[in-house]
Amino acid sequence: MVTYSEKQLKPIDEFCPMWEVLTQEERFYLRENTKLQHFRKNEVIYCEGETPKFMMCLVTGKVKIYKDGVGGRSQIIRLIKPVDIFGYRAFFAKEPYLTSASTIESSSAYLVPMQVVEQIIQSNNKLALYFIQSLASDLGVDDARIVSLTQKHVRGRLAESLIMLRDNYGVESDGRTINSHLSREDLANYSNMTTSNAIRTLSNFVSEGVIAVSGRNIQILDEEQLRKISKIG
Amino acid sequence: MVTYSEKQLKPIDEFCPMWEVLTQEERFYLRENTKLQHFRKNEVIYCEGETPKFMMCLVTGKVKIYKDGVGGRSQIIRLIKPVDIFGYRAFFAKEPYLTSASTIESSSAYLVPMQVVEQIIQSNNKLALYFIQSLASDLGVDDARIVSLTQKHVRGRLAESLIMLRDNYGVESDGRTINSHLSREDLANYSNMTTSNAIRTLSNFVSEGVIAVSGRNIQILDEEQLRKISKIG
DNA sequence: GTATTTTTGTGCTGTAAAACATTGTTTTAA
DNA sequence: TTAAAACAATGTTTTACAGCACAAAAATAC
Numbered sequence: 001m002v003t004y005s006e007k008q009l010k011p012i013d014e015f016c017p018m019w020e021v022l023t024q025e026e027r028f029y030l031r032e033n034t035k036l037q038h039f040r041k042n043e044v045i046y047c048e049g050e051t052p053k054f055m056m057c058l059v060t061g062k063v064k065i066y067k068d069g070v071g072g073r074s075q076i077i078r079l080i081k082p083v084d085i086f087g088y089r090a091f092f093a094k095e096p097y098l099t100s101a102s103t104i105e106s107s108s109a110y111l112v113p114m115q116v117v118e119q120i121i122q123s124n125n126k127l128a129l130y131f132i133q134s135l136a137s138d139l140g141v142d143d144a145r146i147v148s149l150t151q152k153h154v155r156g157r158l159a160e161s162l163i164m165l166r167d168n169y170g171v172e173s174d175g176r177t178i179n180s181h182l183s184r185e186d187l188a189n190y191s192n193m194t195t196s197n198a199i200r201t202l203s204n205f206v207s208e209g210v211i212a213v214s215g216r217n218i219q220i221l222d223e224e225q226l227r228k229i230s231k232i233g
Numbered sequence: 234m235v236t237y238s239e240k241q242l243k244p245i246d247e248f249c250p251m252w253e254v255l256t257q258e259e260r261f262y263l264r265e266n267t268k269l270q271h272f273r274k275n276e277v278i279y280c281e282g283e284t285p286k287f288m289m290c291l292v293t294g295k296v297k298i299y300k301d302g303v304g305g306r307s308q309i310i311r312l313i314k315p316v317d318i319f320g321y322r323a324f325f326a327k328e329p330y331l332t333s334a335s336t337i338e339s340s341s342a343y344l345v346p347m348q349v350v351e352q353i354i355q356s357n358n359k360l361a362l363y364f365i366q367s368l369a370s371d372l373g374v375d376d377a378r379i380v381s382l383t384q385k386h387v388r389g390r391l392a393e394s395l396i397m398l399r400d401n402y403g404v405e406s407d408g409r410t411i412n413s414h415l416s417r418e419d420l421a422n423y424s425n426m427t428t429s430n431a432i433r434t435l436s437n438f439v440s441e442g443v444i445a446v447s448g449r450n451i452q453i454l455d456e457e458q459l460r461k462i463s464k465i466g
Numbered sequence: 467g468t469a470t471t472t473t474t475g476t477g478c479t480g481t482a483a484a485a486c487a488t489t490g491t492t493t494t495a496a
Numbered sequence: 497t498t499a500a501a502a503c504a505a506t507g508t509t510t511t512a513c514a515g516c517a518c519a520a521a522a523a524t525a526c
Contacts, residue, residue, distance in 0.1 A: 067376065069384040070465075077376050092369035098376055121362065128361035129354065135368035136325035142375035143300065143310050143331055149383050150425045151302040154483070184504065192383045194484060199505060215492090215504095232303075387513070417474065427514060432475060448474095448522090 009036070009059070012110045016057055016083045021126035033116045038108045045087070045101040045109075052091040054111040058082050061107020062169070064186065067099045076190040078141070079104075079180075081169055088114065089135070104186060149192045152230075158201045159230035161191040162211065166220060174219075181216035205229075242269070242292070245343045249290055249316045254359035266349045271341045278320070278334040278342075285324040287344040291315050294340020295402070297419065300332045309423040311374070312337075312413075314402055321347065322368070337419060382425045385463075391434045392463035394424040395444065399453060407452075414449035438462075 012034045013019040013027040022030065036059065039045060045056065045063065056063075063080040077099055080086050090097045091114040121128045148160055162178070169180040182190070188198035202218075205211045210226050212219040220226060245267045246252040246260040255263065269292065272278060278289065278296065289296075296313040310332055313319050323330045324347040354361045381393055395411070402413040415423070421431035435451075438444045443459050445452040453459060 067380045069380040070389075071384075073384055075380045075383060077379060089369045089372055092365050093373050094366065095370075095373060098373050121365070122358055125355050125358055125361060128358060128365065131365050132325050132354070132361065132368065133327065135365065135372055136322045137328075139322055139368055139372050139375060140326050140328060140331050142372060142379065146310060146375065146379055146382060147300045147302040147308045149379060150308060151304075151306055156303075183502095185502095195504085196485085196506085197483065199503095203505075416472095428474085429476085429515085430513070436475080 012057060012112070015059065015110070016085070018085070018127075018130050021130065022120065022124060026120050026124060030112065030116065030120065034110050034112050036108060037111050039103045039106070041103060041106045043103050045103065046097055047100045048097055050097045052087060052089075052097055052114060055085055055088040055091075055114055055117050056101075057085045057110040057112065059108045059110060061109075062104045062180065063101055063107060063109075064104050064190075065099050065101050066189065074189045075192065076186065078138070079165075079168060079190070085134075088117065088131075089138075091118075092131070092135075104182065154191075154193050154197050154201055155204070156230050156232065157191045157193065158187070158198060158205075159210075159226050161187060162218065162220065163223075163226060163230060165218075176219040176221070178218045178220065183216065245290060245345070248292065248343070249318070251318070251360075251363050254363065255353065255357060259353050259357060263345065263349065263353065267343050267345050269341060270344050272336045272339070274336060274339045276336050278336065279330055280333045281330055283330045285320060285322075285330055286347060288318055288321040288324075288347055288350050289334075290318045290343040290345065292341045292343060294342075295337045295413065296334055296340060296342075297337050297423075298332050298334050299422065307422050308425065309419065311371070312398075312401060312423070318367075321350065321364075322371075324351075325364070325368075337415065387424075387426050387430050387434055388437070389463050389465065390424045390426065391420070391431060391438075392443075392459050394420060395451065395453065396456075396459060396463060398451075409452040409454070411451045411453065416449065 009015070011031050013022060013030050019027065019030065039061070046052070048067065058080050060082055063086065064076050065078050065080065065086060066074050066076045068074050080101075087097075087101060121131065148157060152160065165180045165182070166178045169178065171177055172179050184198045184202070185195045187202075188195045191198065193201075202211070202213060205226075206213050208225075210220075210222045210229070212221055242248075244264050246255060246263050252260065252263065272294070279285070281300065291313050293315055296319065297309050298311050298313065298319060299307050299309045301307050313334075320330075320334060354364065381390060385393065398413045398415070399411050402411065404410055405412050417431045417435070418428045420435075421428045424431065426434075435444070435446060438459075439446050441458075443453075443455045443462070445454055
């Protein structure tokens with residue numbers, strides 16, 4: 001198997017498809033101003049209240065976007081996977097960061113100064129439309145999430161999270177194990193419940209034969225049933 | 234006092250500031266393709282699942298964007314006031330509507346076909362940037378709302394809603410009465426609680442001298458205290 | 467002006483889920 | 497290689513809130 005470090009990393013404009021609409025000139029400008037940065041596991045990338053300066057494009061690893069609420073309880077808003085971009089919303093809204101971002105495993109990301117992004121948008125309408133679509137999609141996800149997190153019961157919320165994790169991060173070579181190894185706490189913080197309840201409900205799902213669990217590895221055994229729980233619960 | 238119908242209504246490009254960035258040609262094109270439509274109280278403007286065709290710009294009245302969740306419970310996602318635009322997100326995300334929109338009082342809105350909006354965006358970067366900013370702001374509001382609605386207690390959620398209503402719709406001539414007359418049910422659906430709890434908590438606030446209530450009129454008497462309840466609760 | 471529906475107000479009950487406590491297990495670090 | 501910290505598992509207690517049921521008041525229709 002070839003590890004990441006052995007491969008020649010593509011420059012940012014070839015690395016993710018969103019930049020395909022750029023002219024050669026714009027691509028060069030983007031490349032010249034982008035730097036690659038590595039982050040250790042559980043390293044904070046940016047914090048709520050900071051001024052947004054860079055847009056990040058995740059190259060390897062996994063990142064959580066979260067918000068600390070009442071009484072130290074943290075809510076994970078969304079999860080980032082490689083080639084996803086993040087950290088640009090607050091800049092466009094002309095606000096300080098409203099959320100924080102932290103790696104959940106060792107990660108690396110391309111950092112693009114937001115002024116550079118803004119400048120290219122001003123000269124390239126297709127890129128502008130890409131951002132419009134991206135923001136509009138995220139907004140739709142958030143709208144749906146508001147209802148799920150407030151109305152569904154613990155079982156339904158956890159089932160939905162498991163399906164999301166599978167859809168977002170995919171499965172390992174066995175075709176079943178979710179390619180994401182969140183701690184019970186992160187799983188709880190994503191699903192708006194206590195860690196105890198995430199653990200409890202997970203074991204219930206195991207007893208019911210819906211999933212199989214081994215440490216942080218989770219296999220979906222009965223997707224049909226999991227979807228049913230997500231929908232009704 | 235001059236009522237709405239007696240005034241000469243401005244054309245859409247002069248009516249809300251977002252179109253100021255348009256050229257004369259674009260303005261004419263926009264004007265030619267826009268129609269004004271009236272909606273009765275509690276009339277549905279669009280429904281979840283429908284294909285988005287028009288962007289709406291609210292001229293008079295109030296509109297709620299909501300989503301029907303588990304067991305008939307409805308969650309109001311956001312409230313629209315005149316000059317606000319709505320109904321465009323799903324088109325940009327290339328999805329069917331994920332939410333529904335309904336008036337909460339007699340309203341009128343300019344309807345602009347989304348193809349027209351898209352076409353102008355393609356030729357006018359400033360308009361594109363306006364939409365980027367608008368979507369980014371809404372996304373920030375949603376992110377914050379996810380945490381408020383899931384972590385705050387009933388009192389905190391209701392207090393937050395009252396402050397939002399005041400900030401969004403302003404006050405009447407007495408300088409105190411919130412210029413919004415939602416039913417207890419709508420107030421509950423916005424704040425993620427049952428109608429009973431909205432009523433109960435509202436009376437508690439009255440006993441505590443934080444607000445005064447007369448039918449659907451709500452006055453904020455002690456804003457300091459209301460903010461405290463919103464923050465801690 | 468009366469009937470009917472909708473909205474509002476209040477008390478009571480059951481329960482889902484948080485909070486807390488305890489113990490075992492794995493990972494990290496000294 | 498043992499101590500310490502973080503994580504996982506499970507049982508018990510507490511509580512915030514939903515879910516009724518019912519009555520009164522207001523809005524709307526007839």
